[in-house]
Amino acid sequence: DTGVTQSPTHLIKTRGQQVTLRCSPISGHKSVSWYQQVLGQGPQFIFQYYEKEERGRGNFPDRFSARQFPNYSSELNVNALLLGDSALYLCASGGAPTDTQYFGPGTRLTVL
Amino acid sequence: LAKTTQPISMDSYEGQEVNITCSHNNIATNDYITWYQQFPSQGPRFIIQGYKTKVTNEVASLFIPADRKSSTLSLPRVSLSDTAVYYCLVGGGRETGGGNKLTFGTGTQLKVEL
Numbered sequence: 001d002t003g004v005t006q007s008p009t010h011l012i013k014t015r016g017q018q019v020t021l022r023c024s025p026i027s028g029h030k031s032v033s034w035y036q037q038v039l040g041q042g043p044q045f046i047f048q049y050y051e052k053e054e055r056g057r058g059n060f061p062d063r064f065s066a067r068q069f070p071n072y073s074s075e076l077n078v079n080a081l082l083l084g085d086s087a088l089y090l091c092a093s094g095g096a097p098t099d100t101q102y103f104g105p106g107t108r109l110t111v112l
Numbered sequence: 113l114a115k116t117t118q119p120i121s122m123d124s125y126e127g128q129e130v131n132i133t134c135s136h137n138n139i140a141t142n143d144y145i146t147w148y149q150q151f152p153s154q155g156p157r158f159i160i161q162g163y164k165t166k167v168t169n170e171v172a173s174l175f176i177p178a179d180r181k182s183s184t185l186s187l188p189r190v191s192l193s194d195t196a197v198y199y200c201l202v203g204g205g206r207e208t209g210g211g212n213k214l215t216f217g218t219g220t221q222l223k224v225e226l
Contacts (some may be wrong), residue, residue: 004155033213033214035214035216041218042199042216042217042218042219043156043214043216044216045213045214045215048213056213058213088153090155090156091155092155092214100146100158100161101158101214102158103148103155103156103157103158104155105154105155106153106154106155108153
């Protein structure tokens with residue numbers, strides 16, 4: 001059984017650039033959520049998508065956007081990167097929005 | 113969403129049983145209680161989930177009293193590899209009809225020593 005996969009594993013960008021992170025959910029899962037985890041803190045909810053529709057949004061600026069594709073994979077886009085966007089970005093999938101969520105290994109984003 | 117309170121850190125020794133208690137006084141009727149384990153620079157790993165009384169799986173037990181205002185994660189015979197941060201979350205009620213925004217606190221840093 002393949003778990004949640006994320007790419008890339010690591011990423012280094014400079015301020016002002018744009019970044020796209022990718023996530024593939026567990027086979028059969030239709031819900032994907034994105035979280036940001038800054039060093040020393042718990043993950044913070046960014047978005048949840050289910051059946052290609054946004055089902056929830058956290059307290060993040062409009063620079064953050066996401067989408068879900070027909071195969072239920074998802075992309076998280078962050079524009080105009082700031083130093084404070086440096087974090088571990090986590091993707092979680094579930095069968096339905098309120099089902100148990102299973103996390104991927106994360107993408108480590110460093111903004112210089 | 114219900115707020116959770118758990119100890120910032122705990123220390124234990126290999127072979128001991130560890131109990132981590134989480135308070136969630138404002139838990140809603142539809143809320144489930146879920147525990148995750150996280151190692152540095154990795155995604156949280158699902159440990160166990162319950163609604164009431166006791167739930168047991170191959171790695172842990174979850175005890176929930178009748179009032180559901182707290183819960184206790186029990187890890188039997190811990191080893192060095194159990195050193196990690198443990199998060200208690202409430203939410204995800206299946207009747208809400210909405211999404212499941214998991215709200216993580218700062219978690220409990222468990223350190224297991226020889």
